[in-house]
Amino acid sequence: MSLRRFILKRLLLTVPILFGVSVITFALVHLTPGDPISQMVAENPNVSQAEEAQLRAQYGLDGTLWEQYATWIGNVLSGDFGDVYGSSQSVAGVLISRLPETIALGLFGWVFALVIAIPTGVYAAINKDKFGDTASRIIALSGISIPNFWLGLMLILVGALWLGWWDVGAPRTAVYHPEMLWFLILPGITVGTAAAASIMRVMRTSMAEELNKEYVVAARAKGLPERKIILKHVLRNSMISVVTLAAMLTASIVAGSVVVETVFNWPGLGRELVQAIHGHEINLIMAITLFTGFFIVLANLLADILYAVLDPRIRYD
Amino acid sequence: MVKGDKQSRSAINRRRVLQGLGAAGVVSIAGCLGGSDDDEVSFPLDVRLEVDADNDDRVEWTQVIQQIMEDTGYFDVDIEQHSWDDYSDRVLDEEYQDNGYIAFIGLSGTFNPESFCDALHGTANQGQCCNLNGLGYDELDEMIDEARFGSDVADDPELRAERYDEIWHELADYRGSSLILHTTDEYVRNTDVHGFAPFPFSESTLSYALHSPIDEQVMWLDRSDATPDETDRSDLQEGGTLRFGVPANIASFDPPYSSDTTSTMSQELIFEQLITSDTEGNLQPWLAESYESLDVQDIERDAYEDYMTTASADEEGAIDVDEQVILTHPDDSPVADDEVRVLTPEGASDAVDDGVYGMQWRYHLHEGIEFHDGEELTAENVVLSVERYENSDLSAQTFDSLLHARQVDEYTVDLYAQIPDAEAERELPGIYIHSTEQASLEGGDLDPRQDNEPVGTGPYVFEEFEDEGYFIATKNESYWLEEKGIDALEWFDGPSDFPAGPVIDEVDMDIIPEDSTRSGQLQNDEIDVTYNLVSSTLNDFDSDDDFIVDSIESGGYQYFQYPVNVEPWDDDRLRKAVNHLVPREQIVDEVLDGWGEPAWTMIPELAQGSGTTDYDALESELKPHNEFDTEEAIKLIEEVIDDRGYESDV
Numbered sequence: 001m002s003l004r005r006f007i008l009k010r011l012l013l014t015v016p017i018l019f020g021v022s023v024i025t026f027a028l029v030h031l032t033p034g035d036p037i038s039q040m041v042a043e044n045p046n047v048s049q050a051e052e053a054q055l056r057a058q059y060g061l062d063g064t065l066w067e068q069y070a071t072w073i074g075n076v077l078s079g080d081f082g083d084v085y086g087s088s089q090s091v092a093g094v095l096i097s098r099l100p101e102t103i104a105l106g107l108f109g110w111v112f113a114l115v116i117a118i119p120t121g122v123y124a125a126i127n128k129d130k131f132g133d134t135a136s137r138i139i140a141l142s143g144i145s146i147p148n149f150w151l152g153l154m155l156i157l158v159g160a161l162w163l164g165w166w167d168v169g170a171p172r173t174a175v176y177h178p179e180m181l182w183f184l185i186l187p188g189i190t191v192g193t194a195a196a197a198s199i200m201r202v203m204r205t206s207m208a209e210e211l212n213k214e215y216v217v218a219a220r221a222k223g224l225p226e227r228k229i230i231l232k233h234v235l236r237n238s239m240i241s242v243v244t245l246a247a248m249l250t251a252s253i254v255a256g257s258v259v260v261e262t263v264f265n266w267p268g269l270g271r272e273l274v275q276a277i278h279g280h281e282i283n284l285i286m287a288i289t290l291f292t293g294f295f296i297v298l299a300n301l302l303a304d305i306l307y308a309v310l311d312p313r314i315r316y317d
Numbered sequence: 318m319v320k321g322d323k324q325s326r327s328a329i330n331r332r333r334v335l336q337g338l339g340a341a342g343v344v345s346i347a348g349c350l351g352g353s354d355d356d357e358v359s360f361p362l363d364v365r366l367e368v369d370a371d372n373d374d375r376v377e378w379t380q381v382i383q384q385i386m387e388d389t390g391y392f393d394v395d396i397e398q399h400s401w402d403d404y405s406d407r408v409l410d411e412e413y414q415d416n417g418y419i420a421f422i423g424l425s426g427t428f429n430p431e432s433f434c435d436a437l438h439g440t441a442n443q444g445q446c447c448n449l450n451g452l453g454y455d456e457l458d459e460m461i462d463e464a465r466f467g468s469d470v471a472d473d474p475e476l477r478a479e480r481y482d483e484i485w486h487e488l489a490d491y492r493g494s495s496l497i498l499h500t501t502d503e504y505v506r507n508t509d510v511h512g513f514a515p516f517p518f519s520e521s522t523l524s525y526a527l528h529s530p531i532d533e534q535v536m537w538l539d540r541s542d543a544t545p546d547e548t549d550r551s552d553l554q555e556g557g558t559l560r561f562g563v564p565a566n567i568a569s570f571d572p573p574y575s576s577d578t579t580s581t582m583s584q585e586l587i588f589e590q591l592i593t594s595d596t597e598g599n600l601q602p603w604l605a606e607s608y609e610s611l612d613v614q615d616i617e618r619d620a621y622e623d624y625m626t627t628a629s630a631d632e633e634g635a636i637d638v639d640e641q642v643i644l645t646h647p648d649d650s651p652v653a654d655d656e657v658r659v660l661t662p663e664g665a666s667d668a669v670d671d672g673v674y675g676m677q678w679r680y681h682l683h684e685g686i687e688f689h690d691g692e693e694l695t696a697e698n699v700v701l702s703v704e705r706y707e708n709s710d711l712s713a714q715t716f717d718s719l720l721h722a723r724q725v726d727e728y729t730v731d732l733y734a735q736i737p738d739a740e741a742e743r744e745l746p747g748i749y750i751h752s753t754e755q756a757s758l759e760g761g762d763l764d765p766r767q768d769n770e771p772v773g774t775g776p777y778v779f780e781e782f783e784d785e786g787y788f789i790a791t792k793n794e795s796y797w798l799e800e801k802g803i804d805a806l807e808w809f810d811g812p813s814d815f816p817a818g819p820v821i822d823e824v825d826m827d828i829i830p831e832d833s834t835r836s837g838q839l840q841n842d843e844i845d846v847t848y849n850l851v852s853s854t855l856n857d858f859d860s861d862d863d864f865i866v867d868s869i870e871s872g873g874y875q876y877f878q879y880p881v882n883v884e885p886w887d888d889d890r891l892r893k894a895v896n897h898l899v900p901r902e903q904i905v906d907e908v909l910d911g912w913g914e915p916a917w918t919m920i921p922e923l924a925q926g927s928g929t930t931d932y933d934a935l936e937s938e939l940k941p942h943n944e945f946d947t948e949e950a951i952k953l954i955e956e957v958i959d960d961r962g963y964e965s966d967v
Contacts, residue, residue, distance in 0.1 A: 050630065050634040050635045050636045050651045050652075051635075051713065053631070053634060053635035054635050057635070089766050089767075089784075093766075094784075097784060153833060156833075156834070156837050157837075160837060160841050161837060161840055161841055164841070167838075167841065167843055168834055168837040168838040168841050168843055169827060169829065169834070169838045169843050169844075172783070172786070172787060262830065262831050263831055263833070263834060264834065265828075265829045265830065265831055265834045267783075267784075267785045267786050271785070271830070272785070275566070275785075275830065
């Protein structure tokens with residue numbers, strides 16, 4: 001199968017996946033008690049039942065669950081994600097305006113994770129069972145275990161309140177402004193730590209495994225410098241599992257950003273999702289979930305493609 | 318509209334009542350009293366308390382009360398918690414009252430004393446906000462109605478106050494609900510902020526603190542000052558940027574289409590109303606130079622019968638009319654009837670033409686007031702603004718008393734009330750005045766997100782808004798009051814050098830939903846003032862010399878309601894007994910670290926204006942009903958058991 005056909009096939013596969021995601025999310029959102037209208041009504045004693053019924057009809061919240069889903073999916077297929085009940089903005093507009101922030105944070109976290117994890121993993125594998133290895137494994141284990149909201153708060157406490165190097169709140173500049181990049185360091189570390197720890201562990205294991213293989217012995221026997229063996233041959237071969245994991249961790253970074261964005265008051269999709277859930281903003285919840293779903297599928301596709309680049313033996317079929 | 322997030326729990330407009338509720342879920346059999354007569358009542362009595370899990374403080378005092386009830390030996394008490402976001406569905410249901418549960422909630426009040434009795438005990442509010450347990454009866458409804466509506470109380474505040482006094486005594490005797498405490502709002506600021514004083518209802522705090530001649534209130538910044546508590550106005554400094562941290566996004570800049578606190582806070586910088594209020598609820602003219610009551614006619618709501626049109630109503634009670642329904646005929650019910658008679662704006666206008674109205678109030682506007690876009694304010698703006706509230710999100714509350722607005726001449730406008738209303742002076746002109754251009758915008762479109770920057774007459778001009786990020790307002794360089802001078806306010810009796818407008822150049826509202834982030838930013842000098850922090854954080858700030866915590870009675874209250882329609886709770890002695898088991902002082906001191914006021918009366922002190930003839934007397938009369946007294950409680954319970962012949966193993 002050619003690469004193009006493979007990509008096409010995988011992209012087509014996203015349709016049923018996203019359909020499943022949408023059905024599950026829609027059902028869950030509607031099964032939780034309460035809806036935006038009850039909330040509006042609850043907070044205004046003067047709304048009559050008549051007005052409540054009108055509001056419900058206006059927002060398409062009357063009818064059975066399936067009718068509501070059909071209306072919703074119909075609108076989405078024609079490119080209309082609906083409006084935010086609370087502010088009458090279009091959901092698509094909100095999504096587009098929040099996206100750069102989340103991408104920036106995600107990238108930062110991802111880059112942080114890779115920059116920390118790969119060298120540490122390599123170091124640990126080379127120095128297997130020595131002090132450095134044990135230390136880095138303990139750190140990695142802590143990294144996986146620390147809840148990211150706690151880590152975020154601690155980084156704020158130390159970095160902003162004690163050292164005074166950072167502001168607690170984000171500067172009012174464009175996302176790509178240098179000041180913003182400086183600010184992103186703490187949330188980036190927070191969102192990337194768990195991923196860094198996982199990647200480091202996989203890097204170490206897979207590197208250690210490669211180091212035991214015969215071609216390494218051959219290379220050593222051939223008199224290749226150790227540095228060249230590791231960087232040119234072993235590293236590349238050990239990267240395959242790391243790449244898969246890194247792509248998979250996109251999901252964990254996206255999920256982590258929900259909490260991290262709230263702690264750092266970072267105006268991305270994660271914080272938006274939390275507020276949407278609190279406010280029963282069904283359209284917004286649906287759109288963000290679908291979008292992240294799509295994004296994760298895409299990241300996995302990318303990982304599969306990268307496989308081939310790293311290991312020419314892998315064929316798409 | 319109100320977002321149901323945690324931050325908006327106490328962030329609800331002064332006329333919005335529900336403060337914090339929580340949710341549905343599995344109805345368990347254990348601890349259920351049941352509504353049917355077959356259930357044997359026996360002591361120890363199974364009791365279920367219900368509370369929303371999102372409000373830690375509320376859960377805590379519910380547990381305190383549970384413990385005390387169990388300690389008497391007469392009750393087996395379960396607590397069921399629900400998430401706040403969904404609690405409304407559960408408790409705001411007509412059938413909830415039959416469960417026999419005791420529901421714990423909180424509300425925010427207004428300067429209108431009615432908000433402390435009707436919402437909880439009005440039979441019309443059963444199954445709505447916030448009469449959850451079917452409290453109330455006809456005589457009480459009548460008492461509540463007669464304390465606000467009718468020409469006698471509209472003319473005679475003393476009579477009105479007497480009627481409310483009777484209501485508070487009646488409520489203490491009926492004991493359908495137990496108030497636990499009156500809530501307070503806490504604002505934390507750094508010592509650069511001088512002259513800050515919060516308004517009782519938080520949505521007005523920012524504009525009030527910045528500049529409010531009615532209490533000679535003005536705020537300024539002094540970034541260099543070493544004497545933090547120096548608030549002498551002779552040290553006043555002009556200029557600077559105030560950084561105000563708010564816990565929720567600005568949902569909309571469109572006044573009739575929003576009601577959350579942060580939206581109103583921002584709107585209050587830009588828009589103004591015909592009148593203004595001090596912290597005690599006293600009113601003075603504002604955009605109006607003066608106003609007067611021209612006429613009161615003693616009519617009832619059915620007097621509009623001839624001006625009503627007939628409209629069909631569907632099963633759920635939706636009335637099929639495009640226009641605003643100003644009132645529905647008192648004899649018709651949209652839910653029960655297929656057709657109802659309704660009064661629309663056209664009919665209301667005809668009624669006023671024929672001299673049918675309850676009250677006529679006349680407002681004389683200041684001449685020469687300009688909107689930020691240069692348009693001059695005239696009576697027409699008032700009429701158009703009232704029309705903009707028709708069929709808006711706030712239409713129900715706007716037209717609960719308002720009948721019609723009519724331009725008399727360029728600077729004179731009349732507002733008509735449906736029937737004589739003692740709250741008319743406050744309620745009728747309670748809308749923001751819009752420019753002609755913006756008054757014609759579609760509902761919700763008056764918002765920078767819809768490419769319409771709000772334009773008002775207010776002291777600050779819209780500058781920039783980043784959704785969920787920040788809002789910047791800069792000083793209106795041609796503010797009408799500054800151009801006219803403070804003496805343009807005839808009622809102002811303060812010093813003539815009192816500033817005629819706010820002295821701070823720029824207000825930055827930073828939207829920071831997470832409490833810990835907001836308090837971190839305050840500590841790190843990234844914001845100057847914030848509110849809605851948890852009580853433990855408040856203690857830290859309070860003991861820190863670099864920060865000042867201002868606490869103000871906010872008009873909100875926390876309470877629980879007895880299922881009066883379910884045996885044995887239909888016996889008022891049992892309700893009074895449990896009421897004596899509420900340790901109000903202990904709850905305020907230990908659960909809230911002192912950030913609250915024990916509730917001895919139904920009405921908080923700040924709303925006393927027309928709500929009682931003598932607050933201290935009322936408090937001392939009602940306090941004995943509400944004091945913690947286990948012996949009295951046990952005596953009452955024993956009485957109930959003996960009289961009703963209930964089984965008891967106690």
